[in-house]
Amino acid sequence: MKKKLIVFSGAGMSAESGVKTFRGGDGLWENYRIEEVATPEAWSTDPELVSRFYNERRKQIMECSPNEAHRIIASLESQFEVLVITQNIDDLHERAGSSKVIHLHGNIRWAKSSGPNQEAAYYPINGWELTQKDQCPEGYRLRPHVVWFGEEVPLYAKALEEIPTADIFIVIGTSLMVYPAAGLIHYLNPRCDAYLVDPNSHELDVPTRFACLAETAVEGMKKMKKKLIF
Numbered sequence: 001m002k003k004k005l006i007v008f009s010g011a012g013m014s015a016e017s018g019v020k021t022f023r024g025g026d027g028l029w030e031n032y033r034i035e036e037v038a039t040p041e042a043w044s045t046d047p048e049l050v051s052r053f054y055n056e057r058r059k060q061i062m063e064c065s066p067n068e069a070h071r072i073i074a075s076l077e078s079q080f081e082v083l084v085i086t087q088n089i090d091d092l093h094e095r096a097g098s099s100k101v102i103h104l105h106g107n108i109r110w111a112k113s114s115g116p117n118q119e120a121a122y123y124p125i126n127g128w129e130l131t132q133k134d135q136c137p138e139g140y141r142l143r144p145h146v147v148w149f150g151e152e153v154p155l156y157a158k159a160l161e162e163i164p165t166a167d168i169f170i171v172i173g174t175s176l177m178v179y180p181a182a183g184l185i186h187y188l189n190p191r192c193d194a195y196l197v198d199p200n201s202h203e204l205d206v207p208t209r210f211a212c213l214a215e216t217a218v219e220g221m222k223k224m225k226k227k228l229i230f
């Protein structure tokens with residue numbers, strides 16, 4: 001039986017694909033304040049601004065390609081039962097070939113209703129633009145399928161169920177500051193081998209059982225692959 005490998009990724013995973021991280025640089029995300037674009041209040045106040053922000057992000061992500069770290073993770077499926085739990089809203093893990101991906105914070109290539117029953121159905125977005133005219137069958141405007149700050153994380157319970165089943169766990173490219181997602185790293189089983197890959201690993205708050213690699217995603221995953229497949 002294959003060992004189970006769970007990869008828990010964040011924005012740093014896609015940095016070498018050209019997608020900016022969240023807390024890098026000046027504290028703004030692509031020149032916007034989070035409250036302006038990534039909260040339910042922002043959507044109520046100015047849905048056009050929020051839509052424009054996510055349309056820009058979607059367009060940018062569609063122009064980016066998976067990096068070698070995404071590809072290495074996908075390739076590990078030949079040796080391990082791999083599950084990716086990502087905080088990223090990009091689809092670069094899937095495009096690299098990963099077959100099991102839980103998007104804790106949603107997927108920007110999809111939309112959902114802004115009405116009362118938001119998790120009932122998700123709709124693929126054709127192209128990069130979601131407009132005012134795009135509506136669900138009940139007539140509510142479609143919004144990006146992303147979890148905004150202050151919202152429930154619908155897939156958290158599913159992720160929490162998976163975490164203790166890991167034999168190997170790799171945290172990669174996340175500052176571990178966004179909760180409840182960051183709390184998942186505390187539910188590993190005692191026999192699981194835990195690793196952290198992040199150029200700023202020394203600044204991150206992980207339990208002492210984690211072996212830390214102060215590397216970018218690409219360099220770190222090259223080393224991890226050598227370590228895991230000897």
Ligand SMILES: NC(=O)c1ccc[n+]([C@@H]2O[C@H](COP(=O)([O-])OP(=O)(O)OC[C@H]3O[C@@H](n4cnc5c(N)ncnc54)[C@H](O)[C@@H]3O)[C@@H](O)[C@H]2O)c1
Nearest residue numbers: 010011012021022023087088089090173174175200216217
């Ligand atoms: N690609 C995306 O989909 C994307 C991009 C930005 C933000 N977000 C969202 O914003 C939230 C941000 O939290 P977060 O913890 O994921 O991101 P974050 O920006 O808070 O932290 C990024 C982490 O990545 C590390 N990093 C920077 N460059 C790296 C590289 N080349 N290789 C590996 N690691 C690198 C940083 O040291 C940092 O620890 C997430 O919940 C996510 O939904 C998503």
